Amino acid sequence: MARTLINAPSAARRGEVIEIRATIGHPMETGFRAGEDGKVLPRNIIQTFSCRYNGELVFSAELFSAVSANPYIAFHTVATESGTLVLSWEGDNGFSQAESIQLAVTA
């Protein structure tokens, strides 16, 4: 399991736009670099990131080799109702990880 760092408010008013910032520990090996033996290192990147708010997809991203190691993504969503936001990352070599955060929405 890769380490993740997620920064999001735990509570918000209904209709408020909240910012979610997420980082995950991952080398994001580009597939263009040569290793110590001169051979090109195989690509190992996170290809997709998504955020589901109570099951509904609110944001997703497709990442390429040009995204830095330990990819950081910040985005916004509207607080509509209390519930769970599931952030998931998927990538090469079957990489898959999901983290959930709780959001309490007040009227």
Add this chain to the structure above:
Amino acid sequence: MTQPMHPPALPRRRHILAGATGLAMGVLLRPASAAAGDLAVAVATYTRGAPVRAGKVKLDIAELVDNGNVVPITVTVDSPMTAADHVKSIAVFNEKNPQRDVARFTLGPRAGKASVSTRIRLATSQQLVAVAQMSDGSYWSHTVNVIVTLAACIEGEP
């Protein structure tokens, strides 16, 4: 790279700036390179040939990048983000990395605000383009030129 690589230990800021200016000049003087054509093709592929207008999009990035391995970028699009009028997707393209694509983001009215940030790699001084697709099917873009003093992935570059 046609320019000789200066070691990163150049003593004074003036020298670094001079080197950076020289690099920028080299980019300007180079005849219409294949890379620039690639960039246009990548954007056209993304928009499926639809016209792209400049405006509405703001690609926020440092003009002078010290470290090409980690370059923070923020793309903000001027949009009310309502069900009737919102940003559907945002894509970022580069001119001279080994691959034209940088990242693509899919948004919707649930995003509330059309602003995304990430950190990217830049192989050399180059042009970056952010393109946004609106819910009415129009495409808007913002092009930025950046100067990179320490490049990412020097090893693998031809």
